[in-house]
Amino acid sequence: MISKNERIFYENLQLPLVLFDQSKGKLHAELISDGLCNVGTKDRETFLNQLNHDLYHQVHPADKLWLKHDIANFLSKMNDLDVVYRNKIHNGEGYRMVHLIGKWQPMNDGSEMVCFTYYDMMDPAGKLGKLFSNTVDEEDNALFRDTLTGLHNVMYFRQFADERLQLLLSCEKQPVLIYININSLHDYNSQYGYSRGDDLLRLYASLIKEYFPDAMIARAVDDQFVLIDEFSTKTLILDNIKTINHHVQKTAYGKPLGIRVGICIVRPNMTAAKAVDYARIALKNIGDDLSTICNFYSQKQDEQYKKRRYILEHFNEAMEQDWIQPFYHGIVRTTTHKFAIFESLARWIDPVYGTISPAEFIPILSHFHLLHELDFYMVEHICRDLHLAHQARFPLSQISINFSAQDFDHADVVYELNTILQRYNIPKDFIIVEITEQDIARATDHFHMQLEMLREEGYELWLDDFGSDYSSLSVFSQFTFDRIKFDMKLIHNLDEHNQANRRILRLIVNLCKELGIHTLAEGVETQEQLQFLQDIDCELVQGYLFHKPCDITTLLNDYHNCTDAYFESNKK
Template sequence: MDYKALAEVIGNSPIPIIVYRTINDRMKIVCVSDGFMQFETPGTTKEQLIARKEGNLYENLHPDDVFRISVAARNFSRKKTPYNVIYRAKLRGEKEYSLIHAVGYHHKEDGEIFAVVSFSDITKASHENLFSVSTAEVQLKNFLDASSTAIAIVDADTEELMFYNNAAEKMITPLCRFEVGVTFSEFFYALKPKSYLRVFSKFSDGEIHVIEEPNTKHEIIITVTETFWDNRKAYSIQMDKWNSVYFDSLTSLPNMTYFRQKVSQFVDSIHKNNKNAAFIYFDILGMKNYNSIFGYSAGDLLIKKAGEILKKHFPINLVCRFAEDHFVVIDSEENVETHIKSAIDAFQSETGINRIKLKAGVYLLNGGTDYIIACDYARLACQSIKEHFNKAITFFDSSLLESYHHEQYILENLDTAIKEHWIKLYYQPVLRTMTNQICDFEGLARWEDPKLGLLLPSKFVPILEKYHLISKLDFYMVEQVCRKIKERKEKGLTVLPVSVNISRDDFDTTNVVKEITAITDKYGVDRDLIIIEITESAISNDENVLKEQLEKLKRAGFKLWLDDFGSGYSSLNVLHEFNFDLIKLDMKFLKDFDPERENAILIDCIIQLANKLKINTLIEGVETKEQFDFIRKSGCGRAQGFFIGQPENIMDIRKFIDELAPFKDNFEKNR
């Protein structure tokens, strides 16, 4: 049972229970059962209760009991003493105090130690002298007995079996009667008393360990935690079968937990043969699209096939499925690239799917590198070639680590960069070719970092897109544009339309129409002053969904521009299917420009086609007078590039807006 499942079970329990976690030597509530709410004033929610107790955990206790109970709780959290206390507290908002008995137990889930405390109101029983056997203790045992996790409690000094639940009895059939004084070793394995006491003492660190059953020779998983039971120091032993903890149910391959337990053993065996170990991280590229087209069942079969192929090509190696479509293999450095290539070729051959690729990143173990870090380095190497369709294998080097640290810096500082306005709004002018006048601007982001200096979009935009955080930047830029337009209007200055780039990911993760209209309305900016730019590549998937949202933006009054036209595969179809006001020809058309070569012919044809379709045109990347003269002659309506003007902040470019003067004929100075 993982932590979330535990929280759900306890949350729905009719037994009065609270689960605590110790943070900075303070007990924090993480879960409250339905049964505990009977002690609260009717109408109180669990959220209100937790929030209230955050300020004062002992708010309803009798003042004379607070110090004693707080000390007991603190010692219990430090595993020094048991938690078996009686105190006075006001329940359900009543004026009189009730007598409460609380019993605590340490429980581990997802690598963390939690305190499970059961409560009972013994006021009536105390008046009748009937509380020799506490209801709280019975309730706690009933709760543990209902758990699907096999649990046994043994005395830390004698190994006497003090408690075991139904799950433990089903997992390990007892071999003798349960009676006072019987030990864990006797009861479950018919061994001499205290046979397992040394094992429990050695493994009482709360970590996962593997032991072998003496009778069946099967390996089982145990987690041993120090606790108190019946006022005695004890060990809480959680047990599970090997397969349910260590093997992936889909591929039957070992999982990450197994990897952590066994990796050192495999690495040592490689080193004994005087060879170095190689950590290989495999990733199936294209699974998201494959699942969306063929369904998750088909995707599971593909993942299963990948596991079978890897096990076949690395038969004596450690092959694990970490998660989703990610696998890790430990191999010898010798011939590792040949082994990987063989597995990748087999995957492509046996699946026959060209758009699905098996990629591999390799880290050659160096000195005392931590094995988990070695996996991370192999993963970084694999991630570095995800965008390189024809590259399947790469090795880790220090430059990848530098890229990783830069990536983490961007992610960790994005919110600060927005809050502190490290991200600046720059403007690049757009020129109307027939009049030589500035008619629009493109709003561009520049990150002026106090530590790294000026960062161009290529240094942070791809990272934000990768982690689906790009909407934070995009809507921030829309807001900065609207704020500047409002400032200029209030000063009586001329304003021009500004285009802003909106990522495809924004349409998938947010309500773009709602967000942008809310910003323009907030600043009172006319919507025809905001131009929405999306790239042609953004249209490649789920065209209908994107088309619907773009039409809503159009109806709301925004102009739509298609950026990087000609960089994708469906350009002509895009012109037919989508109602764009303007297309921006990709700057690649002007690379190695020659008016007599094919790229010039293509530019001329596209412009003529767009004009016939009544779609405005703009060419990016104009850097010379020759290029500008050509596109003006071809009938292109707008031009943008360093020849027209470089991106500048608003103070530097204000003269273009204020003067609206014809563009200077002295092109030479712009070269």
């Protein structure tokens, strides 16, 4: 418990902090200092209510998951909390960089409270800078030193980085900001212990000082460093990073995974905080490419980053405003050349960016585990379109819908599908569930069980993208599918490597016949491809040779203009 005198003391502090109680297993903000109220321009009661309602409400969506993870580890006393994240600017657009430090604070009654101290990295000379102006007169003050590595800390960087940039520019030198991340330090700590992890950090710190001797270097957060140096060549930076990684791999304990860096060549009038943001974007854009260790920020990357952020921040609005719509791609029977089934595809028609490709928004939604929201939104709209088609006397056709393995992790797919179909009085055999071979390759027992339940409920189950990078014949013995969709890579490369794909497709079609599995080939664009698929008795085909995806209105117009020629009259 906080005593009356303790409350007065902490609330009067100019240091921007919050004290949380965790005695009931959940963080509850108990008090906020005057310093944080002044920085946040909010009264104490409003601030407390916001923190207790949602601690992460203003945090950038891309930072929420890892920040929650780091705070959870801190609360379980697995490690310290010293992180930099992006927080939404109060009453404004965009985000600011915030440095958060967590400590366990002993109280007079012997209990411990959680103390979070917040520093605004984009206002180094503002309110927070004034806090230290009477006590810090030189760069080497102990307040600015990282006790583990001996490097300057992030407070030092925040205070003096802009000065260093201006000094380099005034000497007609080109500044460069390099943001360094140690790959998988958390995993290294888990495997070898925190003492070994500290040794690794000290080794990296000494090597960074050795290979960037004239740079201003600071430890940014627990596994990241930031430095400002004079730019010479990209090759020199890359060689230095490679040398550091090689040295660590030879001398460090265990098997560290090295460092990767994002680099921003600083332009005039660019602040250090903005350069950090750009360097972090460059670092993030390396992604899972293990062969790349350096990435230089470019204007194109900034545009891509802004678009990714726009997609994430406007996803809910896109569903509410129906910017995301089902488009329908016809599937043709090879014996009749008539449309038998339609595949539904998500299309995002945006008021700002125009058409946003699924290749852009699907990976983002997948990364943030939002695909289940998109997929069930699509089911709802498809059922509306089927109802509309029935009213327009369109012969109700089966619709195949792409589902992700994430759907099965976040929802009861069988229940959700049944509920939506019942709402629109749509029979179950009109909906086909498509699962990619990539997802099947990673299937869990829970995933497998739900797939079996879907078939028991009367839904057709298709295997999508067969013949892509994950192909394995073992899929036939592990799951029961009604139809296999051959990936377009097999169709587009029929004659390469001594016509290997022709032989493979012929064998797989014959195997499917023996197993009672129907077949479909996607990506058909030429008469030659169609003729081959007819020759091997592939039952259905799909591709631009016949049809391009379109919305329900266009599809209904096409039907009324050419019923007998292109559409089967009954569902098959």
